[in-house]
Amino acid sequence: MDTNTLNKSKSNPRYLFGTAMTALAGLFVVITLLPLFTVLFYVISQGFGRLNLDLFTKLPPAPGLTGGGIANAIQGTIITVGIGAAIAIPFGVMVAIYISEFSDGNKLGQSVRFASDVLSGVPSIIAGIFAYGILVATTGTFSAIAGGVALSVLMLPTIVRTTLEALKIVPQDVRWASVGIGASNYQTVLKVVVPAALPAILTGVTLAVARASGETAPLIFTALNSPFWFTGVWEPTPTLSVLVYNFALVPFIPLKELAWAGALILVLMVLTTNILARLATRQKVY
Amino acid sequence: MVLDIQEQNNVILPSRSDFERIFDKVFRWMTLALSVGLILVLGSIALTVGFRAIPALQASGLGFLFGSGWNPVNDTYGVFPMIYGTMVSSLIALLIAVPLGVGTAIFLSEDFLPLAVRTPITFLVELIAAIPSVVYGLWGIFVIIPITNQLGGFLHRNFGWFPLFSTPPSGPSMLPAGIVLSIMILPIITAVARDSFASLPADLRQASLGLGATRWETIFRVLLPAAFSGVVGGIMLGMGRAMGETMAATMIIGNANRLNISLLAPANTIASLLANQFAEASGLQVAALMYAGFALFVLTLIVNVIAEMIVSRVGAKYR
Numbered sequence: 001m002d003t004n005t006l007n008k009s010k011s012n013p014r015y016l017f018g019t020a021m022t023a024l025a026g027l028f029v030v031i032t033l034l035p036l037f038t039v040l041f042y043v044i045s046q047g048f049g050r051l052n053l054d055l056f057t058k059l060p061p062a063p064g065l066t067g068g069g070i071a072n073a074i075q076g077t078i079i080t081v082g083i084g085a086a087i088a089i090p091f092g093v094m095v096a097i098y099i100s101e102f103s104d105g106n107k108l109g110q111s112v113r114f115a116s117d118v119l120s121g122v123p124s125i126i127a128g129i130f131a132y133g134i135l136v137a138t139t140g141t142f143s144a145i146a147g148g149v150a151l152s153v154l155m156l157p158t159i160v161r162t163t164l165e166a167l168k169i170v171p172q173d174v175r176w177a178s179v180g181i182g183a184s185n186y187q188t189v190l191k192v193v194v195p196a197a198l199p200a201i202l203t204g205v206t207l208a209v210a211r212a213s214g215e216t217a218p219l220i221f222t223a224l225n226s227p228f229w230f231t232g233v234w235e236p237t238p239t240l241s242v243l244v245y246n247f248a249l250v251p252f253i254p255l256k257e258l259a260w261a262g263a264l265i266l267v268l269m270v271l272t273t274n275i276l277a278r279l280a281t282r283q284k285v286y
Numbered sequence: 287m288v289l290d291i292q293e294q295n296n297v298i299l300p301s302r303s304d305f306e307r308i309f310d311k312v313f314r315w316m317t318l319a320l321s322v323g324l325i326l327v328l329g330s331i332a333l334t335v336g337f338r339a340i341p342a343l344q345a346s347g348l349g350f351l352f353g354s355g356w357n358p359v360n361d362t363y364g365v366f367p368m369i370y371g372t373m374v375s376s377l378i379a380l381l382i383a384v385p386l387g388v389g390t391a392i393f394l395s396e397d398f399l400p401l402a403v404r405t406p407i408t409f410l411v412e413l414i415a416a417i418p419s420v421v422y423g424l425w426g427i428f429v430i431i432p433i434t435n436q437l438g439g440f441l442h443r444n445f446g447w448f449p450l451f452s453t454p455p456s457g458p459s460m461l462p463a464g465i466v467l468s469i470m471i472l473p474i475i476t477a478v479a480r481d482s483f484a485s486l487p488a489d490l491r492q493a494s495l496g497l498g499a500t501r502w503e504t505i506f507r508v509l510l511p512a513a514f515s516g517v518v519g520g521i522m523l524g525m526g527r528a529m530g531e532t533m534a535a536t537m538i539i540g541n542a543n544r545l546n547i548s549l550l551a552p553a554n555t556i557a558s559l560l561a562n563q564f565a566e567a568s569g570l571q572v573a574a575l576m577y578a579g580f581a582l583f584v585l586t587l588i589v590n591v592i593a594e595m596i597v598s599r600v601g602a603k604y605r
Contacts (some may be wrong), residue, residue: 018502022398028389029350029407032476035469036414039425095324098317107481114594115328121523121590122583123530126331129579132564137572139351142565153327159323184306186313204555212376214418217557221564241420245533248424261300263421278409 011122040267046262050257060227060243062209066254070262072229076144076237080223081213082146084155089205092150092159093194099160100162100167101175104126113164120157128218138224143228144237147223151212162204166197190251203277214266216241240266288542311466315551330588335580343572356543356559364575365581367545371402371460371553373581375535376528378464378549379471384521386468391517392505394476395483396580415473416509423537426466427458431538434462438550439534453548458540460553468532478523483509483515519596526589534558556582 028262041082058069095112104111136142170193178188195200216239224236225246240262247259295465333602334419346363353364380400390411394404439453455461494504510517527558540552541562564575 014500014503018500021502021505024392025389025398028386032390032414032472033407033410036410036417038429039417039421056397062525086458091320091323094317094320098304098321102314102317103321108321110317112324112596115325117594117598118587118590119324119328120527121530121586121594122328122331123532123557123586125530125532126335126559126579126583126586127575129560129564130331130334131337133338133576134330137338153331156324156327160581166429184310186310189313211416214420216418216420217561220561224565243416244420244424247429248420248537259424263418263424266418267421267534270418274413274416277422 012090024172025044028276040271041258041262046257046260047262050261051264053262059229060247060258061159061248061254063252063255068254068258068267069241070240070258072226073238073240073243073262074265075230076223076226077213077240079233080144080147080219080237081151081209083145084212085205085209087148088155088159091184092156092208093163093201093205095156096160096167097189097194098165101169101193105285106189113160115283116157116160116198119153120161122219124154125217126213127151128220131222132220139234141234142222142224142236144223144233144235147219147237150218150223151215152186154215154218155208155212158208159197159205162208163197163201166200167193168197169200200278203237205281206273207277210270214241214270220245290546295445316526332580332583335576335583339580341570341575342577344445344512345570345573350574351581354545358563358571361570363571363577365556365559365574365578367543368554368556368559368578369581370545372529372555372557372585374549375460375464375467375539375553375555376525378461379467379528380521380525382465382468383472383475387524388477388479388517389470389575390472391479396501396505406438409456411476412475414469415432417524419470419531419533420537422466424536426462426538429548430462431457431466434459434465434550437461442550449547449550453546453551455550456540456552458538458552459550460539462551463535463539463548463555464549467528467531470531470534471527474527475520475524478520479513479517481497482513482520485516486512515596515599519593522589522593523597526593529555529589530557532561536561 003175055069057071059072060070061068099109099113127150131146135146174192175188178192219239219242223239225242226236226238230237244259244262247255354366355362355364394408400595405566428534435455441451444455490508490512491504496506535555536558541554541558542552543554560575560579567575
């Protein structure tokens with residue numbers, strides 16, 4: 001037998017094929033990441049010029065005028081996202097507690113988990129028409145509440161999933177120890193398990209809230225928009241993301257610049273929360 | 287020392303108070319009720335949207351799904367061009383995103399790079415999903431559309447006889463929308479495919495390499511077939527996302543309610559139709575939009591349920 005066949009030959013077609021495929025896969029990784037970097041580059045280079053105090057303190061200018069800011073949209077985003085978070089966080093955490101602590105892997109627990117996963121695939125615009133159907137159509141007005149409800153539907157599955165993952169990290173021994181010294185269900189869950197999982201839960205919740213702050217589709221026809229300051233939760237409310245959408249398509253340069261500045265704020269927010277969350281989850285409690 | 291009866295009683299733990307017992311029950315029941323509530327949320331989305339769609343269902347029945355005129359002025363509604371646009375834009379997105387996503391997943395799961403390099407790259411791929419879709423829309427208008435105008439001009443001049451390139455590029459159109467959608471669904475395809483490769487047992491790789499296969503022969507003949515269902519699940523999740531993605535499509539696709547076979551002409555998707563018309567709609571138009579939304583909901587629900595069923599089974603085979 002020719003022992004030479006056991007040697008690696010660089011002109012061997014099998015070797016060449018492997019090298020070519022490795023290069024191709026590497027190229028795919030580069031192409032995949034290219035849009036991310038160009039998006040960041042464009043948003044920073046176009047939006048940075050308008051990043052001044054006026055941006056955070058003034059109302060948008062009328063079409064044709066210059067100056068102004070997007071303070072009302074920032075305020076409105078905080079309010080609508082706050083309403084959404086106030087609904088979705090307790091809801092989602094309680095659901096996760098049921099699945100992880102009380103369901104014992106029964107049919108209902110599995111179904112809830114599955115429903116949550118399916119809900120996370122529901123298009124955000126459908127959450128918008130849902131909120132329109134139950135709130136805008138019945139109250140007859142676009143409102144921050146309707147926007148908040150739409151956002152809560154989107155936050156819910158993310159909060160359930162991340163809380164579940166956080167609760168899974170807590171070792172079973174901790175639960176047994178708690179029950180063993182006579183703690184009841186709620187004491188075990190609320191005073192032992194949840195506090196132990198709290199850092200991971202907070203991280204997940206923060207990411208869900210940050211993600212929701214950038215959502216536009218569910219807000220266009222629930223919170224709508226307004227060129228003025230916030231006047232009440234039952235009134236149309238401006239948000240950053242809807243402002244970016246509206247101003248991106250108008251023919252006035254100052255408004256376009258504000259759209260880029262708004263996009264920059266949104267991107268900086270999701271970037272910092274994602275990076276901080278990544279750093280925070282590095283240190284595990286157990 | 288001997289304790290007297292009184293002191294012994296003090297040592298024994300008091301039994302739970304009525305309040306504690308009730309609170310414990312209430313807490314358990316609340317978590318159960320909210321869990322049922324989550325299923326109800328999913329159901330009530332279908333019910334609310336379906337209920338509001340009834341007037342349009344009565345007015346145009348199933349013909350709505352195959353009609354091609356959308357005219358709020360004389361209240362005739364047909365959603366076929368948007369269903370077509372939803373499907374074609376998702377298909378373009380998949381054609382681009384599947385090879386890129388699966389290739390990236392292989393590169394990130396098969397030990398080509400040291401872990402210290404792989405971890406940040408994986409994180410960057412996840413970050414693609416974190417950028418708000420309205421930002422992709424804005425970026426697409428200023429970056430992708432000029433590029434596809436150039437590319438489309440070339441394609442139209444040289445391959446104009448081909449129906450897909452039969453119109454001169456119009457700026458906002460199907461092609462740039464599909465490209466931007468592909469970027470947005472890359473992270474989910476990559477993440478699910480990477481997980482399914484990572485869940486394959488090391489024995490498979492060792493056995494294949496031990497038999498003399500090269501690394502890429504192992505990937506193509508052993509790992510890819512073994513991880514196939516997971517990869518398909520990820521692709522379907524990506525398809526569901528592409529079909530429902532709203533803002534990027536709305537800002538880039540051109541929102542033309544007429545069917546045009548050319549990829550260089552403006553088109554529309556169900557999601558962008560909703561985004562464009564809902565805020566100003568009234569009367570039968572609202573019902574027609576709800577009907578369109580219901581169709582989109584059912585489509586994405588089918589895709590997602592199948593995908594979730596596939597993905598949840600991934601790895602179980604080798605566990």
